[in-house]
Amino acid sequence: MDTPILEMRNITKEFPGVRALDNVSFKVAEGEIHCLVGENGAGKSTLMKVLSGVYPHGEYSGEILLYGETKQFHSIRDSEQAGIAIIYQELALIPEMTVYENIFLGHEIHSGIAIDWNETIKHAGVMLEKVGLEVNPAAKVKELGVGKKQLVEIAKALSRDVKLLILDEPTSALNETDSENLLNLLRGLKRQGVTCILISHKLKEVISIADTITVLRDGATICTLSAAKGEVSEAVLIKNMVGREIENIYPPRGQRVIGDVAMEIIDWSAYDPKIGRNVLKDVNINVRAGEIVGISGLMGSGRTELARSIFGNPMGFRIKGEMRIKDSKRRINHPQEAIKYGLAYVTEDRKGDGLILIQDVKQNITLANLREIAKRGVVNNNAEVQVANEYKDSLNIKTPTVEQRVMNLSGGNQQKVSLGKWLFVKPNVLILDEPTRGIDVGAKYEIYTIMNRLVEQGMSIIMISSELPEILGMSDRVYVISSGRVTGELPVAEATQEKIMHLATN
Amino acid sequence: MAFLNDLQTVLKRNVREYGMYIALFVIMGIFAIMTDGVFISSRNISNLLNQTGYIAVLAVGMTLVIVIRHIDLSVGFLAGFLGAVAAIAMVSWKLPVIVVIPMTLGLGVLAGCLTAYLVANRGIPSFVASLGGWLIYRGAILLVTISTGTIVIPNETFNAIGNGFIPDIPDIGILPNVHKLTLLLGLLAIVLYIANEINQRRIKKQYNFEVLPINMFILKMVFISGLVAYIIWVLAGYRGISWTLVVVLVVVAIYQFVTTQTVLGRHIYAVGGNPEAAELSGISVKKIVYVVFGSMGMLSALSGILFASRLQSATTTAGALFEMDAIAAAYVGGVSAAGGVGKVIGSIIGALVMTSLTSGMNLMGIDISLQYIVRGAVLTAAVIFDVSTRRIGK
Known part of the structure; x- marks a missing residue:
């Protein structure tokens, strides 16, 4: 059998308190479109971050082989040099720059110490043609729609002579026509020999384009299915994605x-x-x-x-x-x-917009309803401690005192503080x-x-x-x-x- | 031994808070030695406090501006401009002081709200909005003084704010050459302080909250009372408490109360700590921006009044670099540019540190070039200390 273009062996990646990837193995054959599916939090994005060097070598255990050779990526730059390009959901283009500037950003074409803009514009045109995008290379990226931006990203990847193109949810922000165009482009690139990994939630799309599908669940590889062997259907995919019994x-x-x-x-x-x-x-x-x-x-x-x-x-x-x-x-x-x-609303991102991390437990709990413990605008600090202690006890928040800063609590306890804060508004x-x-x-x-x-x-x-x-x-x-x-x-x-x-x- | 252990724990836990006080003591100590005691003479300390006044009130306002993650560069020339407006109101329009002062403060609030409008409603970065103000007010001072040049203020009541001292009670034979009302007020302050501390401790105990060990509690009271007593004694040995000091103390008392004890204060720090979370907690971030910049404008006006009164005139260059001194004072006092952290008292200490440096080095006859370098080094060192102790903090 041919050497696969990419093989990831026994990858394990842990975050404090969570094992995001548990002994994952993943193989991609040259010239195929390989789809990676799984629920949110199954570990797809983490796996791709390991591959691209966002999590550098040493922060995970396991091996990455490219064309059968072991690779150690310490940064995104390393993986890019090896011919891997990732296109994320949040596009990494600079809106205020032109299309051609964006395409060659980070690997500019030089003549001497200056950038050769004429060559840059010429090559940008070639790349845009490859992805079938008809725009003026001198247009600013912010003037383009989402679908076209995505194509610029792909052109950027191609300009680096990419071997392995990874797309993370490329169609989630696109309408149907743009999605269809994108999928056609991927098929075209495949004929030109570019290998592609596609992460997607849209199973119909996955089934229509994939040669091989790998399903991840709870940080582990569940199965790898081949389209050619007729193993793929929506029912099979869903069953494997959700799989687990409700414990x-x-x-x-x-x-x-x-x-x-x-x-x-x-x-x-x-x-x-x-x-x-x-x-x-x-x-x-x-x-x-x-x-x-x-x-x-x-x-x-x-x-x-x-x-x-x-x-x-x-x-x-x-x-x-x-x-x-x-x-x-x-x-x-x-x-x-x-x-x-x-109404009360406990946000999804408790660190980003839920809690004030540099303040203590009591200040966070009373924040949304300070007037309850204030008289004519003056806060009763002692009543505040009492209220906070009530919630500390009833929600079982594990903290030495309510004067502890929230940033020092564990995720679960932070979440209870969030909950306490919103219960206090009754x-x-x-x-x-x-x-x-x-x-x-x-x-x-x-x-x-x-x-x-x-x-x-x-x-x-x-x-x-x-x-x-x-x-x-x-x-x-x-x-x-x-x-x-x-x-x-x-x-x-x-x-x-x-x-x-x-x-x-x- | 237990006493020393307790002391160590308390100091360790609060190293950040006490760091500034220690720095101030060290700086004052060094100057006291280098100037053979002239630095800590009654006359010099009195002067020092009066010189700090117009920067101190700015530093108080700037603290809150930086706490909510903004900056206001316009405050210096705004102060200078409003000082000139006050002078013109008295000299040309013949308005009485009692009208001029509230009017000037009101104009300050208006100017602050204008900056707030640009920041909160128009989404302009405060750095740029207030840089615009910096230029505009600078031009405005020149414009209003174009025909007259420096405006001399003849009003004695107004000039007393920057130069006068509170009156003394009639001489009754004891303690000649000492300002007796100052001593009485100082004594009153100490008694009130101790009564309040004991009362707070009693209430805390009623709630079954943790309190300082009794020996540390007494040590703290003795230390602070002693410090106040010493300052009062030094001031009483010259001409007593100045009106400037009265103004600054009132401003600090109000701002200290608002920031630590009220709903408004909490909301300001919440917006600084995490604006998104604050907005989602039902706090109007816009309103807070207006309040903080409005207060900054008012304090700029106050600073302008203090300065004009001190010089007994409005000059064409009044207010130059005040904003930088105020920002430096706030940072020396432990404000964090990341937002949500910073105390009013800290900034006052910061202002004192910066003025002490100037005053002490002037007494030693150090060249102005070196003075700038030393002040820059102290500012940087203070922030390094602050950043590194923040990581140790609880």
């Missing part, structure tokens, strides 16, 4: 008493002026008292945008549609008003965005228990999650969203991982 990590809920509708949005659309398109389209969602509603969707489906558009719209979307809170129509223009109407509707991301199983169990306790007390919870077992284990009802639309609503009894995945990849 008994979801605490049982007491009596479920579902009450009236607590919050509802009707024909809800949101237009994001920054990217110039609708991030949400005609969404109808409601949540009742005492109910946990799960919202399932893949990355980029509009989950977080949905939560933020409801919670006072801090990102400045243009919103159409109606919101009702307990039967009264409301228009909410700032998170402050959202809090006033009984909400009726609690929106949880990825409530258990990056925390260990024990802390997860505790957070689930708290969620159950809250709904038993009559609170409504909207839980956004990309972990299907969590959605199935905790929700009463599930909405699936994809490309900013609700593609399905299922009572949990009827929901299965396969059904949800089918709706989410639609």
Whole structure:
């Protein structure tokens, strides 16, 4: 058998507290299109970062072989020199520069010590022709649409004489025509001998283009399927992607008493002026008292945008549609008003926009509702410590004192601080965005228990999650969203991982 | 031995906080020795505090501006310009002082809000917005003084703010040549301080909170009382407490209270610590930007009043480089450019450190060229100390 162009052997990569890749092996034959699929967090992106040197040699264990030779990449530069190019979802182009400047950025064509711009422009034209892009090489990249930008990225990779092209979710931001063009281009490149690894959530697309598919799950290789041997179908892929049984990590809920509708949005659309398109389209969602509603969707489906558009719209979307809170129509223009109407929102990225890491536990817990412990604008510091200690005890936050800075706590405990902060505003509707991301199983169990306790007390919870077992284990009802639309609503009894995945990849 | 152990723990835990005080002591000690005690004479200390005044109030405002991750370069010339406006209001428009001062402060707030508008509503980086202000106010000073040049202020009440001292109680025969009202006020301050500390400790104990060990508690009270007593004694030996010092103390007291005890203060530090999280917690970041720049404008006006009053005139170059002194004072005082960290008291100490350097080196007759170099080195060293102890911190 031929030597594969790439072989990764027994790759293991650990982050503090998490094993992101566990003994993964991965082989790509020369001249094929190899697709890498798996749920969010399965380890696809981590694996590609190991390959490209973002995680340098020594930070992981295992071997990388290129054309049968062992390679040690210490930086992206090393892997680029070996002929590997990665194109990420967030494009790495510089918007203010022209197309030709971008294409040759980092490997400029010189004559003497100066850049030879004439040669650069000429070669850029050749590269653009290769990818079938008809634009003026002197146009600024910011003037191009997403689809064309993607092609410029590919032209940039080709200009480096790339052997192995890796695309991370290239079509997630593209419309159907652009996606189809891109896939055709990849087929064309394959005929020219370029090997390609494609990471994608869109299974139809994967099936139409892949020669070989590798499925990752929970940081391990599950299987490698060959299209030529007829091993590939959507059902097989989904089964392998979700595979795992729901373990008994979801605490049982007491009596479920579902009450009236607590919050509802009707024909809800949101237009994001920054990217110039609708991030949400005609969404109808409601949540009742005492109910946990799960919202399932893949990355980029509009989950977080949905939560933020409801919670006072801090990102400045243009919103159409109606919101009702307990039967009264409301228009909410700032998170402050959202809090006033009984909403709370625990963000997905607790370090980025959830907590103030340099402040201590008590200051974080009281931040959203300081007036509760203040008299005429003066904060009662002693009452604050008392409040913080109450939440420390009831949520079992493991910290020596509430004066500990939040940056020194573990992920699970930080998440509990976030939760404490939003429980202190005494909400009726609690929106949880990825409530258990990056925390260990024990802390997860505790957070689930708290969620159950809250709904038993009559609170409504909207839980956004990309972990299907969590959605199935905790929700009463599930909405699936994809490309900013609700593609399905299922009572949990009827929901299965396969059904949800089918709706989410639609 | 237990006493020394306790002392060590307390010092270690608060090395960052005490570092500045220690630095100030060391600097003052060195100058005291080098100048044979002239530096710590009553007259010099009194002068030193008065010289610090107009920078100190700017440093207080600048602290909050830097805490919310912005900068304001316009404050120096804004102070100079508003000082000139105050002078013109008194000299040409014949307005009484009681009207001129609030009017000037109001104009300051307005100017601050203008910067805030550019930053919060128009999304212009504060560096650029305030650099624009720097040029505009610089031109504005020249414009309003174009016909007159330096405007001499004849108003005694106004000039007392920068040069006068609080009156003394009538001589009753004891302690001649000592300012007795100053001593009385100092004594009152110490009594109030001790009463407050004991009261706070009692309340904390009621809540079952941790308090300092009793020996450390007493040591702290003795130390701070002793320090206040010493400063008061030194001041009383000259002409007592100056009006400038009164103004600065009032400003510091208000800002210290607002930043540490109120909802507004918490919101300011939250915006500095993580603006996205603050916005999502229901805090209007825009509003905070307005409040902080508005306060900065008001304090610029105050600084302008203090300076004009001290010189008894409005000059064409008033306010030049004040902004740099204020920014340096804030950084020496432990403000972090990354946002969310910095204390009002720290910046006041920072301002004192910087003025002490100038004053001490002047007394020693050191050339101005070397003075700049030393001040630059101290500024850099202070920030290095700050950055490296931050990592050790809890």
